[in-house]
Amino acid sequence: MLNLFLPERCIHCEHPTESSRSKNAKHRLSRYLCPVCLRILEFHEAPPEPFIRDQFELIAPSGTFSEVYGGHWFVQESPMQSIIHSFKYAGMPRLAVAFGRQLGEEFALESKLIIPVPLHRTRRAERGYNQAEMLAKGIQERRGWQIVPALRRTRATPSQTQLSVPERIENMRGAFALTRHAADIQDKHILLVDDVMTTGSTLASAAEALLAARPKSISTLTLAVVQK
Numbered sequence: 001m002l003n004l005f006l007p008e009r010c011i012h013c014e015h016p017t018e019s020s021r022s023k024n025a026k027h028r029l030s031r032y033l034c035p036v037c038l039r040i041l042e043f044h045e046a047p048p049e050p051f052i053r054d055q056f057e058l059i060a061p062s063g064t065f066s067e068v069y070g071g072h073w074f075v076q077e078s079p080m081q082s083i084i085h086s087f088k089y090a091g092m093p094r095l096a097v098a099f100g101r102q103l104g105e106e107f108a109l110e111s112k113l114i115i116p117v118p119l120h121r122t123r124r125a126e127r128g129y130n131q132a133e134m135l136a137k138g139i140q141e142r143r144g145w146q147i148v149p150a151l152r153r154t155r156a157t158p159s160q161t162q163l164s165v166p167e168r169i170e171n172m173r174g175a176f177a178l179t180r181h182a183a184d185i186q187d188k189h190i191l192l193v194d195d196v197m198t199t200g201s202t203l204a205s206a207a208e209a210l211l212a213a214r215p216k217s218i219s220t221l222t223l224a225v226v227q228k
């Protein structure tokens, strides 16, 4: 069951949100996070592109990705951890859309087709939605770009949290296949969207599958990037 009611309290620290006091909150994110936690998010600078590029250098053929962007650092015990947790376990698709809008506003990206990293259908059914699709929707609302479901997950990959980098790469190998919509991405600039980048193995595996459809370029944008 999705929680479609707006929380009265901050999803991170449980202090009252602005929207519980004012019905006219301008900032959609202020419905979910208190002013202090919002400021913490704004205070942390976005992960720099060279950091993300270095991660991909370890696991993907050089030149796989054109632009690589991350919205926020994923820090343990931080508001961002609560946000990602809420996507996954608290049924908050609208929170993901709200962050997608923010990402769409923040990054000066070239015009692209958006491809959300898919979940396996059983996991998507359990959760009721795919948070990467919700982020993509938010980006679409801001930029007007088309979302193309060009990928599907071929198997339910086990949780990666306990795995080393080589194990993650092995775990993700062949985890994605093209759908019939993949024909639409030939010679197009595409933007692969996901919620969290840890080692980049999921994005690298998704990109490997997409390359067979001959896009002009593949860029990535994740809401959060794990700091190591």
Ligand SMILES: [Zn+2]
Residues within 6 Å of the ligand: 010, 011, 012, 013, 014, 015, 033, 034, 035, 036, 037, 038
């Ligand atoms: Zn808070």
